[in-house]
Amino acid sequence: MSAAAAIRTAMPEAPAFKQGQSVRVLKVDAPGHIRTPRYIRGKNGVIERFVGFFKNPEELAYGRSGLPMRALYRVRFVQSHVWPDYRGAAADTIDIDLYEHWLQPAKTA
């Protein structure tokens, strides 16, 4: 299955990821009302918290039901990993709200 097809069919019933778990954002080109910023695709982060289940805005934007509900997380990324030329403290982070169908477990080194 292509990554794009995986996005359409993944139907989480319980949050798949736990707080503190390392995840990787899918690096996928998807058309439409996508809430995953391009700059974070393909990057590794850590689940800061599970927020809840929400109707999928990528579907709602086109008048569809937005169902099934999608698990939403706050994911924390280290800035110097996101931006190789980042100027700031090594501890600086960026937190982004991401839906579960955009995340996969990160391979631990």
Add this chain to the structure above:
Amino acid sequence: MNDPHDTHDHGDHTHGAGHRHPFQPDHDDMLTYPRKLEMAVRELLIEKGIITADEVRKVVEDIESRTPEGGARVVARAWTDPKFKQALLEDGTEACVSMGFEMALYDVKLTVVENTPQVHNLIVCTLCSCYPRMLLGLPPAWYKSRAYRSRAVNEPRAVLREFGLEVPDAVTVRVHDSTADLRYLVLPMRPAGSEDLSEEELTALVTRDSMIGTAVLQPFKAEKEGRKGRSTDAR
């Protein structure tokens, strides 16, 4: 604002004969494509009985009635009531409802992030202009600008410096990109010297930018603020 009326100084002249006062341009002049589309869709929805014009008016009225004072009240309560602060950090929406804020109109989850001596939080929405409108009202123009939206995520310290805020390297800068169903509010640190102030007095100290994270609150000095000096005598 390009409207000459906004910058036009009336202090040095009177409006006598020969002086043609600049007109404020009609708002209708800006009938852009999105505006026409909005009007067409709204009128169709009203015609079909799905919504009423009064419902639309009420929502617009609510949106325009919100100001940063709402957020300031929440912050002052959190500073003075530790239980409320804990509830606020756990579930911002619920805590604000408990203070009497109408939150249902905004179908999003309010998430409050706390500034500490170790962490400074900054809020941005890179995709559009998501903003805690229920507590701060409409976002300032710069918040919606492409420059702020792109630079706040990849060079936040430089952006903060331009706002006049130098964050020491020992303090972590934590940016929050509100991309989905969360809206963020920064809980700023309570200013030094404000220990004796009441919740109401504290509310007056909290600025909009301190709740976005582009500013921190300056130490409170009773004299400088033109407030009544408070007795520091033992009570």
